[in-house]
Amino acid sequence: MSQLQQRKDDHLRICLEEEVGSDISTGLGGYRLEYDALPEIDLVDVDLRVELLGRSLQAPILIGSMTGGSERAGEMNKRIARAAAKVGLGMALGSQRAMIPHPELRETYAVRDAAPDLPLLIGNIGAVQLRHGLGHKELASLVNDVQADALYFHLNPLQEAIQPEGDTEFRGLKAMMAEYVEALPFPCLAKEVGAGISEKTAKKLAGIPFAGIEASGVGGTSWARVEGYRAPSQSVSAQLGERLRGFGTPTAHSIQHCRQHFSERCVIGSGGIRTGLDIAVAIALGADAVAIARPVLEAAHQSEEACEQYLTNLLHELRVICFCTGAANIQELRNVRLLTH
Numbered sequence: 001m002s003q004l005q006q007r008k009d010d011h012l013r014i015c016l017e018e019e020v021g022s023d024i025s026t027g028l029g030g031y032r033l034e035y036d037a038l039p040e041i042d043l044v045d046v047d048l049r050v051e052l053l054g055r056s057l058q059a060p061i062l063i064g065s066m067t068g069g070s071e072r073a074g075e076m077n078k079r080i081a082r083a084a085a086k087v088g089l090g091m092a093l094g095s096q097r098a099m100i101p102h103p104e105l106r107e108t109y110a111v112r113d114a115a116p117d118l119p120l121l122i123g124n125i126g127a128v129q130l131r132h133g134l135g136h137k138e139l140a141s142l143v144n145d146v147q148a149d150a151l152y153f154h155l156n157p158l159q160e161a162i163q164p165e166g167d168t169e170f171r172g173l174k175a176m177m178a179e180y181v182e183a184l185p186f187p188c189l190a191k192e193v194g195a196g197i198s199e200k201t202a203k204k205l206a207g208i209p210f211a212g213i214e215a216s217g218v219g220g221t222s223w224a225r226v227e228g229y230r231a232p233s234q235s236v237s238a239q240l241g242e243r244l245r246g247f248g249t250p251t252a253h254s255i256q257h258c259r260q261h262f263s264e265r266c267v268i269g270s271g272g273i274r275t276g277l278d279i280a281v282a283i284a285l286g287a288d289a290v291a292i293a294r295p296v297l298e299a300a301h302q303s304e305e306a307c308e309q310y311l312t313n314l315l316h317e318l319r320v321i322c323f324c325t326g327a328a329n330i331q332e333l334r335n336v337r338l339l340t341h
């Protein structure tokens with residue numbers, strides 16, 4: 001097994017077995033949606049459907065970027081994709097870097113083979129890979145080989161700095177991303193991996209013709225902490241992973257910065273989205289949709305059916321919240337008043 005495959009399995013194991021939360025609040029709990037005891041709509045008429053990147057979803061929810069690249073990861077991806085397709089939600093893949101030196105690993109990412117009806121599929125690559133010679137041809141084949149609709153460039157300096165074998169050469173990435181995003185024939189989006197997008201970062205990324213951005217703020221899975229577990233115990237990286245587990249921009253702020261600077265472009269709220277209420281607040285703060293990662297993995301680890309049930313329950317909760325705020329659809333949910341006291 002290559003180092004890349006081993007790392008994928010380490011990430012899955014640690015995320016399923018260890019305490020990997022950031023221990024910091026997402027900030028979403030600081031807001032209350034204005035309740036409406038006289039909504040004047042029927043619960044059954046609430047319409048959760050949205051258009052995202054030109055695709056129709058049954059609700060504004062994506063399964064966040066997680067995995068691929070090992071046998072176990074491939075099995076998780078297939079379970080998740082089938083569950084997401086049944087419920088009518090979108091899905092993102094984990095970093096496809098392993099596919100470049102090992103084209104035979106395509107199968108572990110090719111979720112459309114297992115779930116041809118998946119309404120939206122987004123590929124994923126670390127932006128820092130552009131510094132290692134990744135070019136237009138490789139980026140295009142990452143998307144085409146798995147029939148994805150779009151590509152995420154993930155930005156993860158904190159994770160890379162703590163990862164024992166991490167890539168920390170971020171100089172010049174903004175210009176490189178701008179060049180590729182402009183030239184690639186499919187929509188590209190930027191994302192963090194759980195340390196969030198600050199105002200400073202949002203401003204810089206807004207200058208690149210990304211189709212959208214995913215907030216991935218602090219409050220959910222901490223990748224500083226995950227990498228800390230992979231480092232030898234008592235090592236500086238292990239200690240740093242624990243100490244910096246809450247470092248970054250909380251999800252609520254991250255969503256607001258993304259919305260402010262990406263005005264009409266697609267904004268996906270993520271990082272610690274766990275409940276229908278989190279989804280509703282993220283949307284009222286300006287997200288077009290949300291992405292949920294680790295809880296979906298935990299459900300898929302049990303079974304495909306458990307994953308489908310988890311997603312179905314989330315949709316039901318979101319529908320109840322829309323009903324009780326008088327929002328007949330997601331557009332109206334965006335306009336529900338948020339109270340801070």
Ligand SMILES: Cc1cc2nc3c(=O)[nH]c(=O)nc-3n(C[C@H](O)[C@H](O)[C@H](O)COP(=O)(O)O)c2cc1C
Pocket residue numbers: 011012015064065066067093094095124152154191192193194216219220221270271272273291292293294295297
């Ligand atoms: C097992 C696992 C693997 C992940 N791998 C990737 C990855 O390869 N690329 C990426 O952009 N984000 C990756 N992420 C980060 C998630 O997409 C997300 O940004 C982060 O976990 C916060 O969301 P959560 O709190 O819902 O887990 C991964 C998350 C998990 C749980």
